[in-house]
Amino acid sequence: MTGARIGFILNGQPVQVEALPGMTLLEALRGPLGLSGPRFGCGEEACGACHVRIDGEAHPCCALPAEVAAGRAVQTVEGLGDAAHPHPLQRAFAAEQAxxxxxCLSGILMSAAALLEANPAPDEAAVRGALEPHLCRCGAQNRIVRAVLRAAQERAA
Incomplete structure (x- = not known):
């Protein structure tokens, strides 16, 4: 069985992948592209573990056909920052022990990054609204919200 070859920008780098029939973007990212950040949670776009940014906006990708990425910019948590140059969100999540x-954190970080790009100074209600689609069973929601607000303050400074 062969699929369509699709090209897109992944974490700032051009990539191509053979999208087999029925392959989701999550399957393409975790399979042939070898990323582990986006996670499979529910498979129904209801838990948020699979969120990535597509052209700057946060989207679940567990049920999204891989072909949707063609010609677009996709960012996963691997493209947010690294140990040498962490993103303000990554620093804030560590500082707040979030x-x-x-x-769930990779998806939460993608939604938080999209929020801060669209709204550099969100209030608590905006943060909670942006993170509403995400399930965190550990009970870290308040620390997560504090971390996003902290990152917004850091970026403003």
């Missing part, structure tokens, strides 16, 4: 098990 993660416990970490399973």
């Amino acid at each position: 993660g416990q098990c970490g399973y």
Whole structure:
């Protein structure tokens, strides 16, 4: 079985992948492209673990056909920052101890990054609204909200 070859920008770099029939963007990212940041949670776009940014906006990708990425810019948590140059969100999440098990955090970070790009100075209600689609069973929601607000303050300084 062969699929369509699609090209897109992944974390700032051009990539091509053979999207087999029925392949989701999450499957393409985790399979042939070898990323582990976006996670499979529910498979129904309801938990937020699979969120990535597509052209700057946060989207679940567990049920999104891989072909949707063609010609677009896709960012995963791997493209947010690294140990040498962490993103303000990554620094703030560490400082606020906002993660416990970490399973949901990559999706939360993608939604938070999209929020801060669209609204550099969100209030608590805006942060909670942006993170509404995300399930965190560890009970770290308040620390997560504090971390996003902290990152916004850091970026403004």
